[in-house]
Amino acid sequence: MSEKLDLYTSKLSKMIQAETVSSFSEPDLDKFKHFRSLLKDLFPLVFKTCEMEEFDGSLLLEWKGVSSDKPSLLMNHYDVVEATGEWSHSAFSGEVVDDKLYGRGTLDDKGPLFAMLQGIEEMIESGFTPKNDIYIETGRNEETDGRGADAISRALEERGIRIDFVLDEGGEIMYDPLGGADGTFAVVGLGEKCTVDLKFTARSAGGHASTPGKNTPLVRLGKFMAEVDSKDLFKKSLSPVIKNMFKDMAPTVKGPLGFVFAHPTFFWSILKTVMPKVSPSAKALLQTTIAFTMAKGSDGDNVLPQEAYVIANMRTSHHEGLEHSIAAVKKIADKYGLETEVVSDPFESPLSDVNSEQYKLLKNIIKESFPNVIPTTYIMNGASDSKYFSRVSNNVFRFAPFTIDEQQLSSIHGIDENVDIDTLEPAVNFYRNLIKEL
Numbered sequence: 001m002s003e004k005l006d007l008y009t010s011k012l013s014k015m016i017q018a019e020t021v022s023s024f025s026e027p028d029l030d031k032f033k034h035f036r037s038l039l040k041d042l043f044p045l046v047f048k049t050c051e052m053e054e055f056d057g058s059l060l061l062e063w064k065g066v067s068s069d070k071p072s073l074l075m076n077h078y079d080v081v082e083a084t085g086e087w088s089h090s091a092f093s094g095e096v097v098d099d100k101l102y103g104r105g106t107l108d109d110k111g112p113l114f115a116m117l118q119g120i121e122e123m124i125e126s127g128f129t130p131k132n133d134i135y136i137e138t139g140r141n142e143e144t145d146g147r148g149a150d151a152i153s154r155a156l157e158e159r160g161i162r163i164d165f166v167l168d169e170g171g172e173i174m175y176d177p178l179g180g181a182d183g184t185f186a187v188v189g190l191g192e193k194c195t196v197d198l199k200f201t202a203r204s205a206g207g208h209a210s211t212p213g214k215n216t217p218l219v220r221l222g223k224f225m226a227e228v229d230s231k232d233l234f235k236k237s238l239s240p241v242i243k244n245m246f247k248d249m250a251p252t253v254k255g256p257l258g259f260v261f262a263h264p265t266f267f268w269s270i271l272k273t274v275m276p277k278v279s280p281s282a283k284a285l286l287q288t289t290i291a292f293t294m295a296k297g298s299d300g301d302n303v304l305p306q307e308a309y310v311i312a313n314m315r316t317s318h319h320e321g322l323e324h325s326i327a328a329v330k331k332i333a334d335k336y337g338l339e340t341e342v343v344s345d346p347f348e349s350p351l352s353d354v355n356s357e358q359y360k361l362l363k364n365i366i367k368e369s370f371p372n373v374i375p376t377t378y379i380m381n382g383a384s385d386s387k388y389f390s391r392v393s394n395n396v397f398r399f400a401p402f403t404i405d406e407q408q409l410s411s412i413h414g415i416d417e418n419v420d421i422d423t424l425e426p427a428v429n430f431y432r433n434l435i436k437e438l
């Protein structure tokens with residue numbers, strides 16, 4: 001192992017060993033404090049050079065540039081989700097086996113955090129000053145309620161700071177991410193769907209299960225869910241981001257499908273029929289989705305519920321929007337006499353412009369840093385902290401500069417999360433190349 005790789009591996013390994021699982025019940029805050037002091041030890045120049053503010057454990061650093069005209073924000077988070085299930089390498093050992101570094105957070109999101117801070121550390125060491133101010137944000141509660149990033153984005157907004165370019169976690173570099181393409185793509189999220197939880201409640205007078213009558217609460221909920229499941233409730237649309245994705249992928253897709261991908265507007269009626277059949281994730285690119293996730297009836301096996309409910313998790317598309325998406329389901333809920341209630345705190349954020357100078361810049365940096373990789377765009381189904389920064393920026397991008405395979409993709413929030421150690425140096429270099437241009 002080269003001296004540099006040895007250094008990179010040992011730093012990331014230490015970051016993995018400092019466990020930072022976040023939960024809604026506000027556990028021991030000392031471990032987060034310990035992690036923050038570890039960061040100061042590992043990246044001393046970053047913390048010496050930048051001005052730091054703490055928002056309940058989430059950090060905002062400001063690296064002063066020559067100008068304050070076009071500030072940028074590089075962000076990620078240092079909390080992780082629990083490591084349940086049977087891992088083949090202990091989740092917080094940070095051990096390296098067969099050139100892979102294992103542990104919760106290696107990809108989500110301590111790998112990107114390492115690469116970003118290491119890139120900045122090296123640039124400060126070489127005497128570099130950025131052209132414009134660069135803000136660095138790392139959240140403590142992204143995996144729970146994201147309130148650190150929420151507070152930081154509000155603070156920037158109150159100070160009247162507009163950010164020209166935001167980069168957060170998101171897509172990675174993968175071979176054939178959609179299925180059918182013979183190429184390796186750097187997938188950049190130009191937005192994320194809005195996530196909302198809906199509660200549908202059915203009420204009745206209750207009573208004994210021996211004399212049930214018709215259409216009891218659980219039956220109505222069942223009919224309602226079956227109808228939602230069987231219908232195409234949500235509009236499919238070809239957003240500029242997905243249109244761009246098809247065009248980027250087209251040259252690597254053989255046969256007639258390649259021709260269809262190259263002309264997505266012309267072949268839209270084919271695409272909207274074919275894509276949902278390819279996979280649930282291909283369908284999700286085109287429309288709002290809804291999934292029923294929780295349910296409750298009565299407390300006794302012989303008692304008819306006076307109140308029964310189901311919870312659905314909905315991810316709304318930009319073209320349909322939150323209000324319309326809810327209305328489409330509520331219409332069916334009304335038919336079965338159910339009450340519809342929003343039980344989470346949804347936050348809608350717009351898509352960034354695929355034709356903007358800022359996306360072109362990111363695309364060029366990806367090409368420069370990863371020569372055999374094709375940059376492309378998508379819309380994230382999952383939520384990230386970056387949505388809050390749409391308050392202060394029109395150009396919010398979601399991409400982590402790591403090359404991963406299928407197993408590594410499924411290891412995020414799953415078991416055996418790991419990163420190839422030979423992807424660390426290219427990731428550090430990506431941040432260095434990017435920062436030079438910001």
Ligand SMILES: [Zn+2]
Nearest residue numbers: 108109142169
């Ligand atoms: Zn994450």
